[in-house]
Amino acid sequence: MRIATYNVNGVNGRLPVLLRWLAESQPDVVCLQELKAPDEKFPEAAIRDAGYGAVWHGQKSWNGVAILARGCDPVETRRGLPGEPEDVQSRYLEAAVNGVLVGGLYLPNGNPKPGPKFDYKLRWFERLIAHAETLIGMDAPVVLAGDFNVMPTELDVYKPERWVDDALFAPEVREAYARLLGQGWTDALRTMHPDERIYTFWDYFRNAWGRNAGLRIDHLLCNAPAAKRLKTAEVDRFVRDWEKTSDHAPVWIELGA
DNA sequence: ATGTCTACCACAGGTAGA
Numbered sequence: 001m002r003i004a005t006y007n008v009n010g011v012n013g014r015l016p017v018l019l020r021w022l023a024e025s026q027p028d029v030v031c032l033q034e035l036k037a038p039d040e041k042f043p044e045a046a047i048r049d050a051g052y053g054a055v056w057h058g059q060k061s062w063n064g065v066a067i068l069a070r071g072c073d074p075v076e077t078r079r080g081l082p083g084e085p086e087d088v089q090s091r092y093l094e095a096a097v098n099g100v101l102v103g104g105l106y107l108p109n110g111n112p113k114p115g116p117k118f119d120y121k122l123r124w125f126e127r128l129i130a131h132a133e134t135l136i137g138m139d140a141p142v143v144l145a146g147d148f149n150v151m152p153t154e155l156d157v158y159k160p161e162r163w164v165d166d167a168l169f170a171p172e173v174r175e176a177y178a179r180l181l182g183q184g185w186t187d188a189l190r191t192m193h194p195d196e197r198i199y200t201f202w203d204y205f206r207n208a209w210g211r212n213a214g215l216r217i218d219h220l221l222c223n224a225p226a227a228k229r230l231k232t233a234e235v236d237r238f239v240r241d242w243e244k245t246s247d248h249a250p251v252w253i254e255l256g257a
Numbered sequence: 258a259t260g261t262c263t264a265c266c267a268c269a270g271g272t273a274g275a
Contacts, residue, residue: 009262009263009275010263010264012264013262034275036263061263061264061274062264062274109274149275203261203262203275204261204262205260206260247262
């Protein structure tokens with residue numbers, strides 16, 4: 001079973017790229033982030049025609065997450081994180097697919113730091129940690145997948161010293177990520193590639209892709225039953241090279257039987 | 258500070274967010 005995460009940066013503007021990648025890569029489950037579309041503008045028909053059932057949580061202009069499943073409909077188990085009922089941003093969606101529980105998330109960017117956006121990022125992270133605590137011990141495989149907007153270590157940044165004051169690399173954010181992993185989650189990509197400089201995002205600015213000036217901010221975290229089945233974790237870098245592509249590449253894991 | 262995308266509103270290009 002292949003489970004992917006892909007920040008599409010606009011699901012409608014990116015639809016040709018998304019459909020081409022689905023056809024070529026044939027993932028079984030896909031967590032999408034940054035739909036940038038309200039619920040009624042989610043391209044359900046095109047995605048169904050591509051062979052995928054979907055659940056989605058949209059929002060006008062910003063954010064928005066979805067979970068796709070090849071050949072079946074994901075069974076939604078949660079929309080939004082507990083803990084801040086006044087929070088209207090669409091950033092978390094959870095669904096069961098063929099016995100695997102998948103949490104798709106888009107953690108706040110948090111820039112500029114300091115400021116209210118950074119404070120929101122830290123609060124959102126604490127809510128994620130609290131909810132993840134209820135998932136980690138499940139008997140079923142659980143995968144938390146998405147754009148975490150965190151580079152966990154210096155190995156995950158092309159030039160760490162340039163990023164120390166940024167909300168994506170701030171010590172308190174890295175500490176929160178480490179605390180989340182400390183519950184027992186396996187960072188799949190880093191576990192399968194322990195020493196490799198491996199990126200999932202390249203800014204549109206300054207020829208970042210051409211220079212491989214990238215960041216590793218899209219992660220798939222496995223609880224123990226999922227980690228036991230982990231076979232492969234890869235980045236579909238070739239997608240970042242396509243015309244009209246997202247600034248993120250898809251990332252995926254393969255779980256064995 | 259800059260760079261480049263996307264979506265919005267509304268019809269053009271400025272603004273916001275990343």
